[in-house]
Amino acid sequence: MGYAQLVIGPAGSGKSTYCSSLYQHCETTRRTIHIVNLDPAAENFDYPVAMDIRELISLDDVMEELGLGPNGGLMYCMEHLEENLDEWLTEELENYLDDDYLVFDCPGQIELFSHVPVLKNFVEHLRRTNFNVCVVYLLDSQFITDVTKFISGCMASLSAMVQLELPHVNILSKMDLVTNKKEVENYLNPEPHLLLAELNQRMAPQFQKLNKSLIEVVDQYSMVSFIPLDLRKESSIQYILSQIDNCIQYGEDADVKVKDFDQEEDD
Ligand SMILES: Nc1nc2c(ncn2[C@@H]2O[C@H](COP(=O)(O)OP(=O)(O)OP(=O)(O)O)[C@@H](O)[C@H]2O)c(=O)[nH]1
Numbered sequence: 001m002g003y004a005q006l007v008i009g010p011a012g013s014g015k016s017t018y019c020s021s022l023y024q025h026c027e028t029t030r031r032t033i034h035i036v037n038l039d040p041a042a043e044n045f046d047y048p049v050a051m052d053i054r055e056l057i058s059l060d061d062v063m064e065e066l067g068l069g070p071n072g073g074l075m076y077c078m079e080h081l082e083e084n085l086d087e088w089l090t091e092e093l094e095n096y097l098d099d100d101y102l103v104f105d106c107p108g109q110i111e112l113f114s115h116v117p118v119l120k121n122f123v124e125h126l127r128r129t130n131f132n133v134c135v136v137y138l139l140d141s142q143f144i145t146d147v148t149k150f151i152s153g154c155m156a157s158l159s160a161m162v163q164l165e166l167p168h169v170n171i172l173s174k175m176d177l178v179t180n181k182k183e184v185e186n187y188l189n190p191e192p193h194l195l196l197a198e199l200n201q202r203m204a205p206q207f208q209k210l211n212k213s214l215i216e217v218v219d220q221y222s223m224v225s226f227i228p229l230d231l232r233k234e235s236s237i238q239y240i241l242s243q244i245d246n247c248i249q250y251g252e253d254a255d256v257k258v259k260d261f262d263q264e265e266d267d
């Protein structure tokens with residue numbers, strides 16, 4: 001069994017920075033993780049790159065040869081990745097054995113996890129190769145200064161959740177930049193009825209019914225929960241990692257054995 005995090009979220013939300021901080025954290029705690037670059041447009045890395053999509057396809061070549069712009073070029077690269085899952089990914093994964101822990105640093109184009117099947121097929125491939133996968137969705141705390149932005153952030157995360165159908169951890173990144181901590185903390189675990197009241201207050205009366213449905217959707221998918229990430233604090237990274245580990249049952253082998261044993265005794 002292998003373990004993997006798929007780190008996604010809007011452009012600039014802090015995915016690559018999160019990956020490198022996680023790497024550093026694991027170095028200090030003497031834990032081995034491997035970071036994989038899935039962004040064909042990435043150029044500088046603060047972490048050792050274990051696998052790299054740029055070895056499969058070059059964005060510059062694609063843009064030049066096909067006359068595509070940066071976003072169209074990226075989508076082309078990702079589709080190329082999808083077509084080469086069986087060859088490229090399978091081969092690359094052969095370097096990783098049982099119990100290895102991979103973290104995939106994804107590009108920020110929202111289409112990738114909203115309406116093209118690339119990442120879905122990617123994770124299905126990982127799961128077939130016996131990986132436990134968790135989606136780590138980063139949202140920039142700078143963008144949730146009011147309820148409308150918060151809901152829009154939730155909806156984007158939700159679209160990833162329904163597409164990928166994986167355990168899902170929402171993270172509010174860049175907490176060190178937040179000046180009004182109280183205001184943001186209100187959105188970490190908000191009461192749905194308070195969100196609704198706030199939304200109704202912000203918007204014209206004809207949207208009340210829609211607002212109610214929106215909040216219900218978000219609430220029923222248990223979306224309204226974000227873990228704050230403050231990279232200045234080791235404890236913050238540690239906590240997030242432990243939540244994710246929990247989702248993918250990393251390090252629970254010992255527990256599982258104890259449970260099996262107990263069960264046998266009960267039977
Ligand atoms: N202050 C602060 N800045 C951050 C933090 N995380 C990321 N940044 C900055 O935000 C910018 C974008 O960060 P990246 O890690 O490149 O974001 P990304 O999600 O990988 O971006 P794309 O790959 O382009 O989608 C950079 O200038 C980072 O230095 C954080 O926790 N605190």
Ligand SMILES: [Mg+2]
Pocket residue numbers: 015016017039042105106107
């Ligand atoms: Mg990045």
